[in-house]
Amino acid sequence: MLVRTLDQITDTDADIKTPNWRSKRIILAKEGVGFSVHETTLYAGTVNEFWYANHIEAVFITSGEGEIEDLATGEVHQLAPGSLYLLNDHDKHIVRPRTEMKTVCVFNPPVTGREVHDEHGVYPLIVEDAG
Amino acid sequence: MLVRTLDQITDTDADIKTPNWRSKRIILAKEGVGFSVHETTLYAGTVNEFWYANHIEAVFITSGEGEIEDLATGEVHQLAPGSLYLLNDHDKHIVRPRTEMKTVCVFNPPVTGREVHDEHGVYPLIVEDAG
Numbered sequence: 596m597l598v599r600t601l602d603q604i605t606d607t608d609a610d611i612k613t614p615n616w617r618s619k620r621i622i623l624a625k626e627g628v629g630f631s632v633h634e635t636t637l638y639a640g641t642v643n644e645f646w647y648a649n650h651i652e653a654v655f656i657t658s659g660e661g662e663i664e665d666l667a668t669g670e671v672h673q674l675a676p677g678s679l680y681l682l683n684d685h686d687k688h689i690v691r692p693r694t695e696m697k698t699v700c701v702f703n704p705p706v707t708g709r710e711v712h713d714e715h716g717v718y719p720l721i722v723e724d725a726g
Numbered sequence: 727m728l729v730r731t732l733d734q735i736t737d738t739d740a741d742i743k744t745p746n747w748r749s750k751r752i753i754l755a756k757e758g759v760g761f762s763v764h765e766t767t768l769y770a771g772t773v774n775e776f777w778y779a780n781h782i783e784a785v786f787i788t789s790g791e792g793e794i795e796d797l798a799t800g801e802v803h804q805l806a807p808g809s810l811y812l813l814n815d816h817d818k819h820i821v822r823p824r825t826e827m828k829t830v831c832v833f834n835p836p837v838t839g840r841e842v843h844d845e846h847g848v849y850p851l852i853v854e855d856a857g
Contacts, residue, residue, distance in 0.1 A: 596794075596803075596812065596813060596815065597814060598794070598803040598805075598809065599810050599812075600808050621786070621810045622810070628812065628834060629760065629761070629782070630832055630834055632786060632810065653753055653761070653763050655765070657788045657830070672729040674729075675731075677732035677765070678730070678731050679731075679753065681757065681759065683728060683758070686727040699786050701763060703760040
């Protein structure tokens with residue numbers, strides 16, 4: 596059993612800060628459980644174009660509101676506490692928080708913590724060495 | 727892309743109600759993403775002994791507070807918003823919410839929705855047929 600708090604992650608290497616969002620990675624590939632779990636805050640009024648070419652992601656909204664646009668279809672979905680979006684088809688998408696939005700994110704395969712979003716908003720696939 | 731809200735799950739087959747807890751399964755094995763995601767509420771003052779012999783589970787606390795006891799070691803950890811516990815070793819454990827606790831839970835392998843806790847608090851392993 597492993598117990599962690601967000602406070603323990605704040606300002607460590609697992610606390611990723613950008614102008615648009617901040618992501619605290621609580622469980623990473625090194626834990627070896629087949630997924631990673633991040634608590635991510637998206638700032639009000641930002642426009643966030645993302646594409647995870649190599650990962651599936653589920654995002655559950657715990658506070659705040661905004662919208663997500665599916666760039667393949669142009670469809671826009673509203674997001675509020677209790678909404679979840681699942682990027683099960685490597686969907687290119689834009690997230691537009693109207694207020695600060697807090698989320699819990701799950702990635703498969705798990706993020707290692709060494710990825711950075713490249714110029715296309717893509718996370719490269721990095722596999723944690725076993726052992 | 728798939729977008730769901732807890733309201734859409736309320737009172738469906740994916741809304742599991744027990745005297746001690748209520749779990750809304752948002753993403754299940756049938757989605758085929760390698761994990762399931764549940765929003766689970768544990769009621770104040772309940773004592774919940776769980777053992778997932780076949781699953782790994784991560785639980786992130788979004789509201790409320792309580793404690794978790796690791797039955798292998800007797801160690802007790804406090805839980806509050808921003809805490810996460812990871813059952814990465816099929817740990818037998820007891821969760822004691824002091825107040826109503828709301829959580830986001832991730833299971834690997836994904837829960838199919840057909841499991842029930844047996845008399846030992848165990849989820850059996852049920853694998854979703856492909857196709």
